[in-house]
């Protein structure tokens with residue numbers, strides 16, 4: 335396993351948001367975490383990235399414990415995150431936003447090549463590279479956020495609700511991009527409320543309910559699960 | 570009449586120069602760390618007393634004393650970051666209150682070390698430039714030149730260097746910056762050094778012109794807050810423009826009416842901005 339979340343708990347002001355959550359992510363493919371509002375999906379990703387401290391349990395990445403590392407050290411290990419709400423830098427240009435993703439990299443020539451690669455993958459961003467990021471549409475901002483994470487040349491990509499607030503046609507484009515990323519050898523952890531989309535993309539799925547994993551299994555199987563159908567697929 | 574106007578303009582440029590240094594430092598610290606540093610006026614005072622100690626008492630050359638003021642106050646800034654703001658990172662109000670405590674400690678230290686009386690400093694640089702009847706002393710000219718140099722340097726640093734870039738990213742979204750691998754500890758330490766040292770160098774350069782007292786920080790911090798509110802909280806360029814605006818209004822009103830009226834006009838200016846454009850002239854974005 336590339337990433338192992340073992341029995342972690344997270345408390346916010348004494349209230350448990352995660353109660354003994356365990357999740358495993360293999361070296362390829364997509365693992366999705368689905369669940370309702372407030373289930374603890376973002377908290378799980380934040381714990382992995384070191385943004386939120388865990389109160390017990392362990393997080394291992396590529397054979398090393400990372401749950402005590404600050405966020406920048408987690409990035410240095412190779413985990414990039416596209417946070418919930420995109421969180422691009424509004425007063426930096428599109429190109430500057432993308433370059434911040436490569437902050438820790440020292441291979442300048444390769445960074446330039448990767449930047450060109452991002453512009454090939456997202457032609458819309460190339461046209462807007464000198465524009466302030468805050469002037470972009472929601473879909474374009476999501477592309478900046480994903481592009482920025484890819485600029486880190488991650489070994490694992492965490493995506494927190496990339497479909498949030500986007501039109502169906504834009505969601506399809508984001509889905510295509512996620513498949514492309516995985517095809518290029520970067521495994522993805524996909525957090526989604528859009529269960530249909532997530533189960534369609536992922537190989538393996540976890541269902542999070544009020545801070546605990548209530549179900550997990552191959553996406554295909556969960557897609558047919560009666561509880562999942564009723565609670566998350568609206569059928 | 571033109572003489573008076575020209576003279577007042579020069580006075581205003583001088584006031585704008587050192588106020589910009591102080592206000593920009595305060596904005597930088599607020600932008601990157603999200604805390605209001607109430608001790609900023611006392612950092613300015615500490616810079617002035619570095620000159621009192623090294624130049625007046627120990628007879629070091631003036632510019633050496635100024636450089637020492639810059640470095641010493643910058644280090645005070647790092648000390649504040651490490652001991653106060655870092656442990657209180659998730660608690661901006663706590664940071665503010667801790668900075669008030671630090672303010673009192675600095676003031677007390679100055680009183681114990683130098684007494685409460687004004688320190689008079691013999692002018693390090695003699696001579697003046699005369700321009701159509703108006704006068705600009707070299708000492709004031711030095712303050713103006715240093716402010717332009719330092720603020721230009723800061724601007725280039727923020728735009729052109731990787732660290733400066735990271736600092737802007739932190740000011741816009743700290744968590745998102747951390748997710749790019751930017752070390753918040755490193756960036757806040759550097760921001761605190763720069764912000765504090767700008768106040769320190771302002772105090773050091775103006776020390777011979779203002780006769781330092783341990784309480785000189787008070788009036789400065791009030792003015793700096795007005796400037797920041799007028800310019801737009803968290804906006805560096807706004808702080809410079811507002812400092813210039815405020816200095817001109819304040820200096821002209823002082824010259825043609827008096828200082829008390831000028832203070833009132835300054836406050837009215839701030840209130841007007843708050844009523845008409847609460848985000849300041851440059852409309853800082855809301856903080857997350």
Ligand SMILES: Nc1ncnc2c1ncn2[C@@H]1O[C@H](COP(=O)(O)OP(=O)(O)OP(=O)(O)O)[C@@H](O)[C@H]1O
Pocket residue numbers: 346347351369370371372373374375376377378418527
């Ligand atoms: N900073 C915080 N302080 C206090 N409580 C928090 C904080 N962040 C999250 N919580 C609480 O923790 C629980 C889990 O929140 P989390 O954001 O992880 O849910 P989520 O599954 O991502 O939800 P959503 O789909 O709405 O994004 C919620 O009850 C939330 O109210």
Ligand SMILES: [Mg+2]
Pocket residue numbers: 375376377418
């Ligand atoms: Mg969430």
